[in-house]
Amino acid sequence: MKIKSIESFILCDKLKESFSFSQWEYSERRICIVKVTSDTGHVGWGEGYGPASIIKAGIENLTPFLVGQNPLHIETIWNIMYRRTLDYARRGILVSAISAIDVALWDLKGKIMEQPVYLLLGGKKRDSIVPYATGLYFTKNKDLGDALAKEAKEYSDLGYKAIKMKVGLSIEEDIEHVRMVRGAIGPDIDLMIDANHAYNLREAIKLARAVEPYNIYWFEEPLSPEYYEQYSELRTKTTIPIAGGECEYLRYGFQTLLSSKSVDIIQPDICATGGLTEAKRIATLASVYGAEIVPHTWGTGIAFSAAMHFVTNIDCLPGRLKEPICYIEHDRTENGLREELTNSRMAYENGAIKIDDTVGLGFTVNEDALEKYKIDKTHELWT
Template identity: 25%
Template sequence: MKADRRSFLSAAAGAGLAALPAAAAPSPAVQARYDKLDAILKQPVLKRQYFTAPVIIESVELLHLDGAYLCRVRSKDGAEGISVAHSTMNRLFPIFLKDVAPFFLGKDARELDLILEKVFIFGFNFRFSGLALGLPLATVEFAILEMLGRMAQKPVGELIGEVHHKEVGVYMATEWREKPVEESLKLIQGAVAEYDIHALKIKIGGLMFMTTDMYAEGPPGRTEKIVPLVRKTFGDKMALYADSNSFYTVPEAIRVGRLLEQYKFVYFEEPVKFDHIEEIKQVADTLTIPIANGEQDFDYYGFRWLMANDGLDIVQPDNYYFGGLIRSMKVARMAAAFGKTIVPHMSGGGLGFLYDVQFVSAAPNAGEHHEFKSFKTHVKYECKTAPMKVVNGKIKVPTGPGFGADLDPDWVKKHQPVRL
């Protein structure tokens, strides 16, 4: 129960903990949670037992065609893996080529966990933050996991854990918060009607910093109107989620959270500024609706603090932004240790939906529904072990090697290497 969860700190550390200075040492109970989380972070994710001999990475290429990118990794023994880059690679390819790819050359791919730690030190890469480093790093990692999966003849889910979910439930992720309620609702209905879907996420609040108008707050009263209207339109059987993308202050987030509770929304995503961890906890401590956060995180600190201090219910690393599936799986493991759920954020088109379902398949504490926008993609591929359809609200996870998708070789050949 939420009430029991919220009573943890008051029982363990005293009611005055929230008023202590930020520099104060954690209570013994909280420190024990930190110790447990730190031990989890040290545990490797990649299953080395499938690879008895070194897998030396000989080349890491970035390929380009019509404004989109692929990463191709090859080993000295001729194994190959290709990943599809996030759409933002068109701005980040210099970091990929100069600051990320060179570190992987000559490394044993079986040491992928360690490589993903040490690359932050290489060339002072830690000075890059967010997706500037995470996205190039994830792109290489996906290609390596694809290569290793094909070598072992295993799906990626089996390389990074045990397969707990052969199907992944999805929610339709919608936008349009800048539009009037009636127009938004029609667009939402159209998106939901495209697929056999039983869960939906809407945007609430204003655009905050995601607009050229720094004072834009969205149509007045939009949230208060759309929340009950969406519930009325789709009925009680539709699972509803709400995302404010960090728009609210703590008092406003609590006010809106009460509205979401009234209309039985499943969780409230990014209710306040995504890196204001104490404020996230304040909202979570006050509301009964579960609080989700983590899409913008680029290191373990925020997740670690919020889990140690019991300030978050659902963790949401983005598999691209956070630097790949292995790093995200460590967050999932930390969450599982304290009964939390993982619902990874999904971004970037391409084959993001495929990378996401492979990850979710291996997360025992995965949520009921996961982010989905569509199967529309520029990528020419074939998936032989799953139809890539939403059936009764779920996507079947491919069981083929790697991520389970075969890229059209003629299409791949059209891509040209990117040079600086």
């Protein structure tokens, strides 16, 4: 059995309304997906997180070394990709290219072996997973606080047990928005805040202490991912758990993050940090340090399905009679790619997503949607 072909596609969806976070504004959603086909006719799909055209170029650079390989030998193929990029891309966008291919290979392997990927990863640890709604971005609404509170209430009415909101406009505005959102959803919904590294240490301490009374479940990326020691210091200055890691790559980056005692919760993005193969290694590393793990998920149904199978398999620490909640990120922002590209039997009921036993990563790709959103551009906008 051999890999016959590897094809990559850039997909783009223009948004009806732009939204922003502390760093950038989005006017479109753009993603690179990859299709790996075996000589048996089986197909696997993957996705890379980051600038789509650069990921596509990375996939095309790796393809000559992979065609002809046995697709079932995933770790062997992963090591070929890693060694081919080690000298000049130990971190960053080429790791996203590796990730996309790796996710596709797991999907392909599941289909070839007629098994769900979570089983190939080691087995099912839970039958359902609790999604938290990611939304509450900044818009040009004149009454932004009211709009955020209304959006949060809509998520809670849909049954979400946790919601993540953006902060990073200013400390004063953030405090007021957190107050309004907490007031809208009540005390029983877990509320996370995400600054996308908008603040320096002094500002992050000030904000964290100010919002502690609102029972914040975690404070995500309060600081630049470069400042491990500052993260470690922040953890000693607030009772709010600190989360981060979507900007880390490979187990080596997470080793630095964990050994520096920077975070309570790590958030690897499977489509950026090395794929499912490397995510499994990162999960083992997290267990050594006793850190919680909640993967960052942003993109299409391919990325979400990969995260679902990963979370289905991981151990939630600590072990105890009544297992703690294992969360998964569920992006709720406008995204036609997420809504139309894939079809899945995973069902959302009573605030949880039930895992099914469909082979591979559990989705089919809508070829009409692929054609609808596919573009061929050599330039790239960061999305």
